[in-house]
Amino acid sequence: MADDGALQELGQHIAAVLADQVIATSVVHGELMVTARAEQIVKVVSFLRDDPQCLFKVLVDICGADFPERPKRFDVVYNLLSLVHNQRVRVKVEADDLTPVPSVVGVHNSANWFERETWDMYGIMFDGHPDLRRLLTDYGFEGHPLRKDFPLTGFVEVRYDDERKRVVYDPVKLPQEFRKFDFLSPWEGAAAVPPVLPGDEKAEGQEPG
Secondary structure, three states: OOOHHHHHHHHHHHHHHOOOOEEEEEEEOOEEEEEEOHHHHHHHHHHHHHOOOOOOOEEEEEEEEEOOOOOOOEEEEEEEEEOOOOEEEEEEEEEOOOOOEEOOOOOOOOHHHHHHHHHHHHOOOEEOOOOOOOOOOOOOOOOOOOOOOOOOOOOEEEEEEOOOOEEEEEEOOOOOOOOOOOOOOOOOOOOOOOOOOOOHHHHOOOOOO
16 A cells, blocks of 8 residues: 555646646545546546556446535545555546536446446436446336435335235325424423423422422
8 A cells, every 4th residue: 555655646646647637636544536527537537547657447436425515516436446556546526416427438347337326326417328227226216315305214115015916116104203202201202401201290389298
């Protein structure tokens, strides 16, 4: 594993050659982080694969992160490995709901399913992907479950209907609204300090025995 000094030198090399494509480089937790422009990701990943000082020929993973408060709410993160130099690099680009990120399947064939998973979980589109469809959820699934605004309960529930002898999809129904608590109940705990329990009202106005 390279030390921070070597990674910083590599980051400076990448930033110098890709001055128009790379926004910033830094070393975080012993790994090189490259922040790139989304529309230039194919050129950045191609350079990292082919440059003799880089040789990041293994695409380990593509993942996402959601920050709804930002105009470009998504981070798309590419984790790359160089077996020759025993180094890792993490490339990050920002994306929004409507603007596709160029696909890197032409550079790393393994990106095919990684990009499909990212689309499935976050709804991030990849321009030029040969088969961008869901991978982990069902074809009729509604929404993208790793978005911060996706409800924890989902929109539908899947169950096997014994009468119809098949899997059916039903809207989620919550027989009890679990977000509304009766704080006077001894079973759910009291928010007041000191706690108010059933029967305490009978002791009001009485002198302690």
